[in-house]
Amino acid sequence: MGIYEDLGVTPVINVTGAVTRLGGAPMPQPVLDAFVAAAGDCVSLEELQAAASRRIAAATGAEAGIVTAGAAAALTLGSAAMITGDDLGKMERLPHCDDFACAVLIAREQRSGYDHAVRASGARLVEVGFNEIVANAGVRRTEVWEYEAAITPQTVGIIYSFSPTSRPDLSELAAMAHRHKLPVLVDAAGELPPRVHLTSLIATGADLVAFSGGKAIRGPQSTGILAGRGDLIRAAALQFLDMDDHPELWDPPPELIDRDKLPGVPRHGFGRGYKVSKEEIVALLTALELFTSGAYDRWLEDDHRRLQIIADSLANAPCACRLHTSSNGESAPQLEIEIDESTLGKTAFDVCRELRAGSPRVFVGHGKLREGVLVIQPLHLTDDTATAVGAAIIHCLGGH
Ligand SMILES: *Cc1c(COP(=O)(O)O)cnc(C)c1O
Numbered sequence: 001m002g003i004y005e006d007l008g009v010t011p012v013i014n015v016t017g018a019v020t021r022l023g024g025a026p027m028p029q030p031v032l033d034a035f036v037a038a039a040g041d042c043v044s045l046e047e048l049q050a051a052a053s054r055r056i057a058a059a060t061g062a063e064a065g066i067v068t069a070g071a072a073a074a075l076t077l078g079s080a081a082m083i084t085g086d087d088l089g090k091m092e093r094l095p096h097c098d099d100f101a102c103a104v105l106i107a108r109e110q111r112s113g114y115d116h117a118v119r120a121s122g123a124r125l126v127e128v129g130f131n132e133i134v135a136n137a138g139v140r141r142t143e144v145w146e147y148e149a150a151i152t153p154q155t156v157g158i159i160y161s162f163s164p165t166s167r168p169d170l171s172e173l174a175a176m177a178h179r180h181k182l183p184v185l186v187d188a189a190g191e192l193p194p195r196v197h198l199t200s201l202i203a204t205g206a207d208l209v210a211f212s213g214g215k216a217i218r219g220p221q222s223t224g225i226l227a228g229r230g231d232l233i234r235a236a237a238l239q240f241l242d243m244d245d246h247p248e249l250w251d252p253p254p255e256l257i258d259r260d261k262l263p264g265v266p267r268h269g270f271g272r273g274y275k276v277s278k279e280e281i282v283a284l285l286t287a288l289e290l291f292t293s294g295a296y297d298r299w300l301e302d303d304h305r306r307l308q309i310i311a312d313s314l315a316n317a318p319c320a321c322r323l324h325t326s327s328n329g330e331s332a333p334q335l336e337i338e339i340d341e342s343t344l345g346k347t348a349f350d351v352c353r354e355l356r357a358g359s360p361r362v363f364v365g366h367g368k369l370r371e372g373v374l375v376i377q378p379l380h381l382t383d384d385t386a387t388a389v390g391a392a393i394i395h396c397l398g399g400h
Pocket residue numbers: 020069070071072073114161187188189190211212213214223224
């Protein structure tokens with residue numbers, strides 16, 4: 001019996017990628033080794049986060065950075081930093097911002113369930129632009145002037161969800177924001193690879209960028225990175241680190257928290273519940289090193305071969321397979337399986353449901369089910385599980 005079976009929980013074959021619901025990305029052995037090694041000693045978390053800051057700065061080109069409890073926590077802490085700056089009184093009052101500015105501008109078309117992460121800081125979202133393309137009411141996306149027109153004395157910053165198709169252009173938005181002395185916080189949680197995004201987003205002038213540590217970086221699922229301007233990273237760090245020390249003794253590393261810039265010592269901040277352990281920090285930094293060095297690119301051929309095993313096994317089934325290889329040499333290939341729903345008499349939803357309930361339980365990518373397509377993402381595949389996934393799908397499609 002495995003460790004999960006002992007708990008009465010059945011492991012699943014995950015071919016949906018590094019989704020949080022199924023436990024994130026697989027941690028490579030050096031990352032697991034680092035996690036275990038780090039657990040054996042005690043260190044100052046402030047010093048460890050300062051070391052993380054140096055590594056994150058080197059990897060991103062940002063002034064500073066911290067390891068957070070996922071990209072979602074990075075968005076929360078980054079939002080808090082935009083609201084408070086170094087104002088200890090405001091830090092003390094978050095997430096209640098009754099008598100100080102806390103408005104964060106967001107494009108209406110970029111709103112999502114991750115808004116909670118921003119609002120948890122106390123930030124009040126102010127929508128700009130429209131969602132005309134989805135509404136089938138027009139052709140235009142959100143434009144920089146719409147953000148500018150919404151700025152008031154209540155505005156503390158802008159939140160921007162980055163993807164290669166995001167609009168408006170991030171550099172133009174950041175330039176406008178900086179004319180108004182406002183920071184831009186970018187959600188790039190799932191936008192790695194390509195590796196270039198580690199540096200290119202900071203290079204746009206974005207003041208803070210959030211990345212997931214538990215997706216393609218393959219660190220612990222519960223980690224993330226907040227990279228950006230030194231003063232904002234300091235404000236974020238102050239609100240989630242353990243602050244219970246005597247003012248006479250407290251001696252944080254100046255590169256992360258410059259005490260001279262502060263009028264006093266804040267107490268535990270609203271972000272205290274977003275803590276990250278020493279093991280998680282060290283494992284994430286190890287994974288970041290592997291990711292930035294390109295170590296994972298070598299596995300793409302294996303990924304491709306495993307997807308081909310699945311496609312080959314479906315050659316005579318009522319479906320059409322399309323294997324998409326990465327266009328940037330870093331992203332994993334993907335297999336799309338278009339179900340012939342009328343021949344089969346089942347929808348892709350039915351097949352997905354059966355696969356989840358089968359033995360072994362298989363979770364396929366569900367982003368295109370309405371188009372009749374199962375998506376297979378190879379991140380967690382081995383040669384053995386690839387064969388098992390092929391067999392499970394054949395079984396659902398009426399074969400053997
Ligand atoms: C995954 C994701 C997040 C949350 O990241 P975690 O590291 O799981 O906290 C936030 N925003 C977007 C767009 C994401 O894809």
